[in-house]
Amino acid sequence: MTAPLRNKTVLVVGRGSGIARAVTDAALAAGARVIAAGRDRSTLEKDYKGTDVLTKSVDLTDEDSIAALAEGLGSVDHVVSVASARARGKVSELTPEAILLSFHTKVVGPIMLAKHFAPNMPENGSFVLFSGVAALEPDPGFLAVAATNGSVNTVTRSLAVELAPIRVNAISPGTIDTGAWDALGEQRKAEFFARLSKDNPSRRIGTPDDIAQAVIFALTNTFMTGVSLPVDGGQPLV
Template sequence: MAGQLQDKTVLVVGRGSGIARAVVEAAVAAGAEVVAAGRELPALEAAYADTGVTARRVDLTDEASIAALAEDLGTVDHVVSTASARARAAVSELTPEQLLLSFHTKVVGPIMLAKHFAPRMPEDGSFVFFSGVAALEPDPGFLAVAATNGSVNTVVRSLAVEIAPIRVNAISPGTIDTGAWDGLGDQKKAEMFARRSAANPARRIGTAQDVAHGVLHALTNTFMTGVSIPVDGGQPLV
C-alpha cells in the first residue's frame, strides 16, 4: 500500500475512532496528506495529536459548514465520508427526526460535499461514500438504515455520471466489529457476532481494517466508478 497515495490530499469525514480512524491510518500509510474532519473538533484534535493528521470541523447537516471547509482547504484529491447517524428502530418507533438526520448525514451531506469540493478537485480525484449491507438484506429494526443505504447506492451512480471524470464510489460494509454494536451489551453483542460468523461465508466478523482496505482500493483504482463495493464477508448470500 505504501506510496499509492503519495503527494495526494485525502479528506476523511468521521470520528477519530473505528472505521474513520482505520481509513485515516491506511491513507497515511499509503503516503497521503490526510485531513480528518467532523463535528467534534476537540475530540478529533485529541485523537490525531502528534500523528501529522490535520483536524478540521465540519457538520454534514449544515451546507454552510461544508462550503466553509471547502473554501478553507482548497484543492483536495479525494474525499471520504464515513459519517452516519444511527436510526435503528422498528417502524412503530421511528420518528421523522431520526429519518431526516440519517438522510442528511449519509445522503444529503455527501451530495453537498460533491457540490462544494468537486469544482476544486483534479480530474483524477474521487469521492468514497458509505452504504451498508442493510440495503440488500432486509432486517426488522433496520428500515431507516436500509432506506438510507439504498439511497447512497443510487447517489454514487448518478454523481459518477454527473461529475465525471471525477470518480464516485461507495463502500458497503457488513457486520464490522466497531463500537457501533456496543449498545447491545457484551452478551448480546457476542451472541450476535457468533451467529453471523457461523452463517456468513467468510466465517468471521469484519474489522475496521477490512473496510479501510476497501476504501483504499476505491481511492486508487482509476477505472472504477459508480459502484458500491461490498466488504461484508458474503453476508447477503445467506
C-alpha cells in the same frame, strides 16, 4: 514499500475511531496527507494527537459548514465520507427526526460535499461514500438504515455520471466490529457476532481494517466509478 497516495490530499469526514480511524491510518500509510473533519473538532484533536493528521470542523447537516470547509481547504484530491447517524428501530419506533438525520448525514451531506469540493478537485480525484449491507438485506429494525443506504447507492451512480471524470464510489460494509455495537451490551454483542460468524460465508465478523483496505482500493483504482463495493463477508447470501 509502495505509496499509492503519495503527494495526494485525502479528506476523511467522520469520527476519530472505528472505521474512520482505520481509513485515516491506511491513507497515511499509503503516503497521503490526511485531513480529518467532524462535528467535534476537539475530540478529533485528542484522537489524532501525535499524528500528522490535520483536523477540521464540519457538520454534514449544514451546507454552510461544508461550504466553509471547502473554501478553507481549497483543492483536495479525494474525499471520503464515513459519517453516519444510524436510525435503528422497527417502524413503530422510528421518528421523522431520526430518519431525516440519517439521510442528512449519509445522503444529503455527501451530495453537498460533492457540490462544494468537486469544482476544485483534479480530474483524477474521487469521492468515496458509505452505504451498507442493510440496503441488500431487509431486516426488522433496520428499515431506515436500509432506506438510507439504498439512497447512497443511487447517489453514487448518479454523481459518477455527473462529476465525470472525477470518480465516485461507495463502500458497503457488512457487520463490522466497532463501537457501534457496544450498546447491545457485552453478552448480547458476543452472541450476535457468534451467530453471524456461524452463518456468514467468511465465517467471521469484519474489522475496520477490512473496510479501510477497500477504501484505499477505491481511491487508487482509476478505472472504477459508480460502484457500491460490498465488503460484507457474503452476509447477504445467507
